[in-house]
Amino acid sequence: MKLELRDITKRFGSLVANDSINLTVESGQIHALLGENGAGKSTLMNVLFGLYTPEEGQILLDDEEVTFSGPGEAMAAGIGMVHQHFMLVPVFTVAENVILGHEPTKAGGVLDLGAARKLVRDLGQKFGFDIDPDALVADLPVGVQQRVEIIKALSRNAKILVLDEPTAVLTPQETDELMEIMRELAKSGTSIVFITHKLREVKAVADTITIIRHGKVVGEASPDASTHELATMMVGHDIQLIVDKADREPGEVALEVDNLTVFDVNNQKVLDDVSFDVRNGEILAIAGVQGNGQTELVEALVGLANKVKGEIKLYGEPIQSASVKKILDAGVGYIPEDRKIDGLVGDFSIAENLMLDRSNGKPFVGGFFTIDTKFRDQFARERIEEFDIRTQSEKTLAGRLSGGNQQKVVVARELSRDLKLLLASQPTRGVDVGSIEFIHERIVAVRDAGLPVVIVSTELDEVLALADRIAVMYKGRIVDIVPGKTERAKLGQLMAGVQE
Ligand code: ADP
Ligand code: MG
Numbered sequence: 022m023k024l025e026l027r028d029i030t031k032r033f034g035s036l037v038a039n040d041s042i043n044l045t046v047e048s049g050q051i052h053a054l055l056g057e058n059g060a061g062k063s064t065l066m067n068v069l070f071g072l073y074t075p076e077e078g079q080i081l082l083d084d085e086e087v088t089f090s091g092p093g094e095a096m097a098a099g100i101g102m103v104h105q106h107f108m109l110v111p112v113f114t115v116a117e118n119v120i121l122g123h124e125p126t127k128a129g130g131v132l133d134l135g136a137a138r139k140l141v142r143d144l145g146q147k148f149g150f151d152i153d154p155d156a157l158v159a160d161l162p163v164g165v166q167q168r169v170e171i172i173k174a175l176s177r178n179a180k181i182l183v184l185d186e187p188t189a190v191l192t193p194q195e196t197d198e199l200m201e202i203m204r205e206l207a208k209s210g211t212s213i214v215f216i217t218h219k220l221r222e223v224k225a226v227a228d229t230i231t232i233i234r235h236g237k238v239v240g241e242a243s244p245d246a247s248t249h250e251l252a253t254m255m256v257g258h259d260i261q262l263i264v265d266k267a268d269r270e271p272g273e274v275a276l277e278v279d280n281l282t283v284f285d286v287n288n289q290k291v292l293d294d295v296s297f298d299v300r301n302g303e304i305l306a307i308a309g310v311q312g313n314g315q316t317e318l319v320e321a322l323v324g325l326a327n328k329v330k331g332e333i334k335l336y337g338e339p340i341q342s343a344s345v346k347k348i349l350d351a352g353v354g355y356i357p358e359d360r361k362i363d364g365l366v367g368d369f370s371i372a373e374n375l376m377l378d379r380s381n382g383k384p385f386v387g388g389f390f391t392i393d394t395k396f397r398d399q400f401a402r403e404r405i406e407e408f409d410i411r412t413q414s415e416k417t418l419a420g421r422l423s424g425g426n427q428q429k430v431v432v433a434r435e436l437s438r439d440l441k442l443l444l445a446s447q448p449t450r451g452v453d454v455g456s457i458e459f460i461h462e463r464i465v466a467v468r469d470a471g472l473p474v475v476i477v478s479t480e481l482d483e484v485l486a487l488a489d490r491i492a493v494m495y496k497g498r499i500v501d502i503v504p505g506k507t508e509r510a511k512l513g514q515l516m517a518g519v520q521e
Contacts, residue, residue, distance in 0.1 A: 022083055022099055022180035022212055023048045024069075029078035031064055036413070038064040039075070040236040046181065046229075051203055051213045053227035053244075055220075055255050057453045058425025059411045061236040062216050063105075066183050070102050071095040082181075101174025102183040105424070105451065107166055111159035115141055118158055119173050132176070144172050148205045149198075162312065164195030171202070175211075182206065183214045186424075186451060188222055194310070200226045218255075218453035220248045221482070256455040271489065272301030275473035276322075276442055281331035281341075283317050291317040293497040294331075299442075299473040304464070306488035306505070307477040310516050314497035315477045316358060319446050322475070323355050324348045335442060349378055352441030354467075356431055356448050358477070364431040367420025371412060372401035374419045375434050408433040409459065425456040432460055436467065443467050446477040461486060481509060 024046040031039040038061045046052040056062050067073045069080060071089030079086050082098060089095040092102075109118050116137040132140070141154035150168050158166060167187060174182055184203075188196045203213055203226055217223060223230055223244060230242045232254045240254055276299040283292035292314045299305045307315055320326045322333060324345040333341040340348055349355060357363035365374050376397055401415035408429045412422060419430055432448065445464060449457040464487060468474050478484050484491055488505040493515035500515050 023081075024181050024212060024214075025079075025081040025084070026065065026069065027079045027081065029065060029068055029075050029080075031061075031068055031073055031075045037236050039068065041077070042233065042236070042238055044231055044238070046212050046214055048212055049207050049210045050228045051207050051215055051226055053215045053217065053223045053230045054233065055218065055223060055230055055251065056233040057218075057255055057455045059423040060233045060255075060453075062233060063185055063423075065233075066102065066185055066214065066216070069095065069183065070100060096177050096179070099178060099180035100183070101171075101177060101179025101181065103167065103170040103174060103185065103187060105186045107170055109158045109166055109169060112157065114155050114157055115152055115161075115169050115172075116154040118169055119154075119176050137176070140176050141172055144175055147209075148202050150202070162195075164191050164198070167191070167195075167199070168202070175206075179211065181212045181214070183216070185216045186218070187215070188217055188219060196222065218457075220251050220454065223251065224248065252454050255453070256458075271303035272471060274298045275301050275336055276475070277332070277334040278322075279332040279334075281318075281321060281329060281333060283321050283326045283330075284328040285317075286327050288328075291497055292321065295497075295499050296331075297492050297499060297502060299475055301473050302468055302471045303489045304468050304474040304476060304487050304505075306484040306491045307475065307494060308481065308484045308488075308491050308512060308516060309479065309494035311479045313494045315446070315479075315494055317497070318494070319358065319444065319477055322348075322444055323353065346378075352439055354435035354438050354440045354443045354445075356435050356443075356445040358446040358450070360427055360431050365419045365427055367418065369419055370401075370416050371405065371410065371419055371422070371430055372397050372415040374430050375401050375404055375415075375437075377434065404430075404433040404437060408463075425452040428452050428460070429456060432463060436463055440467065440472055443472060443474045445474070447479065448476060449480070449483060457483075481512060484512070485509065 026042060026044040029039050029042045030037065042065055054062050064073065068075045071091045071094050081087070087098055089098065110121065113121065116134055119137045119141060120132050120134065138154040141152055144150065145152050152165060152168060158169060187199060191199060200222065203215065207213055215227060227244045230244060231238060232240050232242060234255065234257055242251060242254065278298065279296050281292060281295045282290060285291045295318060297305065307318065309315055317326065321329050324343050329341050331341065332339055335351060366377065398415055405412060405415060410429045410433065411426050419427060422430065428449070443464065448464065449460050452460065464474060464476065476487055490502055490505055491507060491512065492499045492502045493512060495516065495518040500518060500520055
């Protein structure tokens with residue numbers, strides 16, 4: 022099915038999120054929508070999906086104008102959407118999730134569990150998925166959950182499938198598999214709108230690329246355009262994606278981890294005899310496919326682990342049994358893996374979020390425990406400026422910001438502490454390329470100021486861009502620690518647990 026969006030304008034108060042946007046997606050094509058955070062991509066797709074009513078503009082499906090007053094109508098017309106944050110019910114099985122919310126169709130009647138199971142298997146076979154229809158969604162890796170979302174959309178006969186930042190949570194392998202699935206879907210006639218900030222992926226899979234910036238279409242490009250050209254169009258100025266490696270020798274050992282073993286609540290070993298150290302003025306990257314102990318390692322470093330054996334020393338001081346508060350107060354800047362859970366309070370303003378964890382003393386809190394709101398708001402305005410947080414004011418609720426801007430709030434807060442160590446887990450997850458460049462620069466600045474930095478990333482590009490040394494994790498162990506300029510292929514092998 023062909024999709025045409027004509028002159029779509031969508032405002033939120035005085036903010037024009039979509040400014041007369043035109044987009045044509047031909048039948049069976051993979052059309053990439055590229056844009057910085059806050060550019061208006063999700064808004065445009067929410068207009069298409071009937072979640073927002075645009076102030077102006079038309080939606081045409083196969084040259085016929087349509088209007089949707091809700092997602093139900095959009096789905097009935099053949100539009101499927103996979104949101105960045107999945108909408109599955111974790112305690113239900115795959116097949117149950119596929120049925121959920123299914124409107125009885127005139128032709129097929131109500132989809133029953135047996136039919137849903139068969140559908141999951143059939144679609145799996147057709148598009149190369151491998152999913153057990155009776156598996157609990159909670160037990161599935163993120164990449165597989167995403168396939169369940171895709172199956173769900175296809176089970177409602179989606180002819181146009183919108184994937185909003187689908188690779189943000191995937192491993193390199195899962196991403197490759199998703200791209201293969203997208204190609205198969207397109208071949209079978211499904212039109213795909215693919216939202217991403219990852220230029221490598223756009224170039225690998227898109228037939229056409231539309232770039233939007235500040236709510237406007239700034240151009241179309243072919244996947245043959247260079248990465249540099251695409252990045253520059255998206256950001257609006259020339260950008261340099263390469264970060265300099267440390268040009269001086271790192272200093273003394275700052276963080277020392279010796280024979281660290283961690284047990285979960287069921288007394289299962291989740292981290293197995295891990296040892297490494299990090300020096301001042303050095304970035305150590307922890308690489309690995311998601312779920313190989315990285316989360317548990319970071320939790321142990323910030324005092325969140327259930328039960329640990331072994332030793333963690335920060336400048337000689339053992340901290341393995343210290344509380345989270347004590348560790349953070351000791352000067353550990355912590356950028357958590359999931360900003361929605363550990364990093365931000367969505368219902369608090371940006372200014373309030375910027376002083377989170379620091380409400381127990383100066384400079385934020387004055388006499389009689391009253392918050393110095395003047396200082397706080399001034400501090401927030403300065404961070405907003407410095408970190409280029411796109412928002413109307415410091416009073417805006419953090420939950421209202423786009424993902425990349427939320428991440429900048431977390432980064433701004435953690436980097437404006439009195440730091441002794443920076444621990445950054447997936448620091449640019451779900452963030453567009455312009456913001457990635459910015460966050461990377463800030464992390465490198467911390468290193469260049471002579472501080473030790475640990476980053477944990479499942480993105481090989483990120484690891485290679487930042488690391489002075491790389492520790493690769495596999496099944497709860499560190500399989501090897503290699504130099505920052507190690508080849509991608511070698512790292513891929515280590516990530517798969519292959520040792521020489
Ligand atoms: P993208 O998906 O490209 O990152 P969005 O479409 O989410 O961008 O956001 C575009 C702009 O609209 C941003 O400035 C964002 O803060 C704003 N925005 C999005 N949704 C809302 C909303 N429900 N209310 C107010 N502003 C919003
Ligand atoms: Mg978005």
